[in-house]
Amino acid sequence: MAASRHIPSPASRRNVSNWGRSIPSPCLSMMTPVRTTFLATFVPLSVRLAGTSWAMPSSTIAMPATTPALGMLSSGATSLPKTHRGRFRGRKFRPAATLTCTVEGSFVGVVPEAAEATCPTPDFGNGTASTCAGRAIGEECYAYCLSGFTGSPQLYTCVANATTGIIDVQPSAADISCTPEADRRLSLTAARRLSTPCDGASMTNFGLHSAEFVHSCDAVVHDDVCISHCGRGYEMSGDPTVLVCDNGTLTGGVLPTCTPLPCIYGVPSALGVEHDCHNATTGGNCTAGCTVEGFGYASGGAEQFKCEATGEFNGTIPSCQRVMCTDLVLASRFSHNCVGMAFEDTCGVSCAKGWTLQGFGSQFECQAHGNITGILPNCVGNPCENTIPQDQAFSGEDCDGLTTGLTCEVTCKPGSTPNSAMMTCDDSGHLHGTLPICRPALCPASTALEDPSLDHNCQDVPFGRSCSVFCAEGYQLNGTDFGEVWDCVLDGSGQPILSGAIPPCERITCASLSQSDVLVDNCTNIPAGSSCEQHCQEGYAPVNASVAVYTCDMSGQIANDGASVFCAAVACNTSVSLLNVLHTCDGVLANRSCYAYCRDGFELQQNEVPMWTCATEASGLAAVSDVPAIDGYALRGVLPVCVALPCLYNIPFGFEYVHDCDSTLTDATCTVACAAGFEGPSNIWTCQPDGLLNGSYPVCLEVTTTVTSVTATTTSTVTSSTTSSTTFWNGTVLLRGYLDAAP
Numbered sequence: 001m002a003a004s005r006h007i008p009s010p011a012s013r014r015n016v017s018n019w020g021r022s023i024p025s026p027c028l029s030m031m032t033p034v035r036t037t038f039l040a041t042f043v044p045l046s047v048r049l050a051g052t053s054w055a056m057p058s059s060t061i062a063m064p065a066t067t068p069a070l071g072m073l074s075s076g077a078t079s080l081p082k083t084h085r086g087r088f089r090g091r092k093f094r095p096a097a098t099l100t101c102t103v104e105g106s107f108v109g110v111v112p113e114a115a116e117a118t119c120p121t122p123d124f125g126n127g128t129a130s131t132c133a134g135r136a137i138g139e140e141c142y143a144y145c146l147s148g149f150t151g152s153p154q155l156y157t158c159v160a161n162a163t164t165g166i167i168d169v170q171p172s173a174a175d176i177s178c179t180p181e182a183d184r185r186l187s188l189t190a191a192r193r194l195s196t197p198c199d200g201a202s203m204t205n206f207g208l209h210s211a212e213f214v215h216s217c218d219a220v221v222h223d224d225v226c227i228s229h230c231g232r233g234y235e236m237s238g239d240p241t242v243l244v245c246d247n248g249t250l251t252g253g254v255l256p257t258c259t260p261l262p263c264i265y266g267v268p269s270a271l272g273v274e275h276d277c278h279n280a281t282t283g284g285n286c287t288a289g290c291t292v293e294g295f296g297y298a299s300g301g302a303e304q305f306k307c308e309a310t311g312e313f314n315g316t317i318p319s320c321q322r323v324m325c326t327d328l329v330l331a332s333r334f335s336h337n338c339v340g341m342a343f344e345d346t347c348g349v350s351c352a353k354g355w356t357l358q359g360f361g362s363q364f365e366c367q368a369h370g371n372i373t374g375i376l377p378n379c380v381g382n383p384c385e386n387t388i389p390q391d392q393a394f395s396g397e398d399c400d401g402l403t404t405g406l407t408c409e410v411t412c413k414p415g416s417t418p419n420s421a422m423m424t425c426d427d428s429g430h431l432h433g434t435l436p437i438c439r440p441a442l443c444p445a446s447t448a449l450e451d452p453s454l455d456h457n458c459q460d461v462p463f464g465r466s467c468s469v470f471c472a473e474g475y476q477l478n479g480t481d482f483g484e485v486w487d488c489v490l491d492g493s494g495q496p497i498l499s500g501a502i503p504p505c506e507r508i509t510c511a512s513l514s515q516s517d518v519l520v521d522n523c524t525n526i527p528a529g530s531s532c533e534q535h536c537q538e539g540y541a542p543v544n545a546s547v548a549v550y551t552c553d554m555s556g557q558i559a560n561d562g563a564s565v566f567c568a569a570v571a572c573n574t575s576v577s578l579l580n581v582l583h584t585c586d587g588v589l590a591n592r593s594c595y596a597y598c599r600d601g602f603e604l605q606q607n608e609v610p611m612w613t614c615a616t617e618a619s620g621l622a623a624v625s626d627v628p629a630i631d632g633y634a635l636r637g638v639l640p641v642c643v644a645l646p647c648l649y650n651i652p653f654g655f656e657y658v659h660d661c662d663s664t665l666t667d668a669t670c671t672v673a674c675a676a677g678f679e680g681p682s683n684i685w686t687c688q689p690d691g692l693l694n695g696s697y698p699v700c701l702e703v704t705t706t707v708t709s710v711t712a713t714t715t716s717t718v719t720s721s722t723t724s725s726t727t728f729w730n731g732t733v734l735l736r737g738y739l740d741a742a743p
Contacts, residue, residue, distance in 0.1 A: 483609030
């Protein structure tokens with residue numbers, strides 16, 4: 001929609017159509033072209049068109065910065081949002097308001113205040129001054145050099161950046177540049193104090209009191225410089241005038257010629273309104289009245305408008321009324337909004353729910369004799385769009401090309417447990433039904449993993465997921481430090497099967513029974529009559545006494561004091577708790593290894609299963625956690641990186657729902673809520689470790705149209721009239737779905 005356009009005449013409005021739905025004449029009494037265009041975003045509008053309720057999508061519309069008139073909302077709009085969340089650049093709009101568009105083509109309600117945005121006062125640097133304080137968007141000003149500085153005045157404009165939203169003063173050509181005069185004293189404070197300043201009388205004498213001028217000559221002191229140029233709403237011929245205060249008198253060149261500009265925004269325009277404002281210029285007045293044939297004053301009379309300096313007309317649109325038409329009655333296959341119409345109003349006739357328009361919708365018009373006439377459109381059966389999710393779970397190709405009343409079968413894709421469900425194309429053009437519950441198929445156990453040297457977590461692995469294979473208890477890796485990752489994939493016949501490499505595992509053998517395997521002593525070649533000690537080697541801890549003492553007697557025989565040391569291997573502290581990580585390390589002994597892998601719903605980022613070893617710092621391996629070491633021994637190795645997997649099954653489906661469950665990861669939640677046109681609560685769903693989203697659908701009820709009636713009785717004649725609450729919109733939209741018209 002154009003932000004500043006001329007309102008068409010009633011005759012031209014008769015040819016306006018709107019994709020299968022012609023919209024009645026819009027409310028124009030306060031909806032006029034406006035001055036400066038910026039971007040604003042509207043929330044969805046609820047539009048009442050003569051008993052028919054439908055929704056407009058959110059849209060970004062070129063919007064104006066204007067005076068407090070509805071022109072700042074939209075030109076030719078047929079509905080206003082009850083709440084406005086946008087922000088007009090160039091205007092501060094407060095508070096929000098609710099307005100009603102009447103069948104007479106005018107809005108009823110209190111227009112909210114719109115304060116014009118202004119640029120912050122710029123600082124042009126030392127030796128400069130300007131007329132740029134408090135300038136509105138699009139308004140021009142000048143910066144100039146003060147006394148004691150040289151440089152040419154420069155033109156600036158207050159602008160708003162539509163991308164960043166920043167409002168500031170920008171140079172029209174070059175920035176102001178003021179250079180101190182080399183041979184002039186810059187400080188004349190004492191002399192100025194003894195001289196007469198320039199006051200209002202001096203400005204009046206020079207002609208600055210006229211409304212067309214903007215200047216900076218208020219209370220300038222002797223020898224100070226000021227500037228005058230044409231203000232907003234006037235076109236300047238020549239250059240701005242630089243003036244000097246000479247002992248109470250302003251001196252300088254001739255003031256520029258300022259020609260008042262015509263007002264072209266906010267022209268009084270509404271159904272039935274004529275005006276004489278075409279040639280009005282800044283400061284001028286004109287009149288608007290309900291003088292179009294077939295219209296009269298609903299109340300009051302002609303209204304006066306003034307052409308403001310902003311280029312906008314300021315005044316109140318007169319209230320006009322028209323002849324009413326009898327509501328249109330058509331067959332059930334048609335949908336229309338042809339109720340409550342006045343003379344020269346137009347409406348749209350299209351196809352009802354369950355029917356598709358062939359060609360174009362028809363525009364009907366309220367004639368002067370009170371009947372609504374037009375040519376009926378061609379309506380045929382309505383096809384359904386195949387909205388079955390294209391994901392890992394569902395196979396819905398059978399639903400392509402479905403039309404109203406036909407059914408199709410949705411099945412689970414290979415890699416899922418077999419299941420199916422029937423879907424129906426209903427008269428709203430949507431597929432209706434409950435999708436089958438598709439669960440990932442589980443890979444059967446592999447006989448290759450039955451070897452006693454192997455251990456794994458590969459029982460019931462879902463399709464598309466992986467598991468870890470490593471050495472069983474009593475076995476250790478040979479030639480590598482990592483286990484293997486196996487994947488559940490489909491074989492050539494489409495059946496799930498585990499696939500991966502076998503890690504090389506060898507049996508762990510026990511140490512010999514000789515003393516040197518677990519004990520160490522200092523008893524070699526000790527002299528007769530001396531003693532030595534025997535204790536456990538590193539990696540072993542004493543079970544009874546920590547030391548056995550031996551004595552070398554005079555005959556060269558070694559004998560102990562009757563005590564023997566028994567040693568057992570040190571076991572690592574395995575109370576390790578890492579997020580989403582499992583391990584096989586319970587009871588692992590010194591210098592032995594175990595494995596770490598991810599819990600269900602998470603996948604190793606590495607390609608191999610990390611091995612941990614119960615070792616000391618001397619091994620060069622990093623500890624996997626900060627749990628206390630035992631005799632210097634702790635679990636050491638590479639930490640597994642476990643990445644959460646997305647849930648790909650049981651994704652919410654149905655045109656009455658909206659959700660944010662796509663790519664929801666294990667243990668995370670998402671929200672399933674009611675779509676536009678439906679109302680109800682929202683429910684939380686959870687992504688389970690097996691890849692299924694789990695939750696219940698909210699109860700969503702379709703929003704229905706309510707037509708309200710008002711009875712009004714006058715005192716002069718006993719007359720009772722019933723009027724539908726109707727809001728009109730003028731423009732073009734693409735309606736997806738159907739319009740549900742009240743009979």
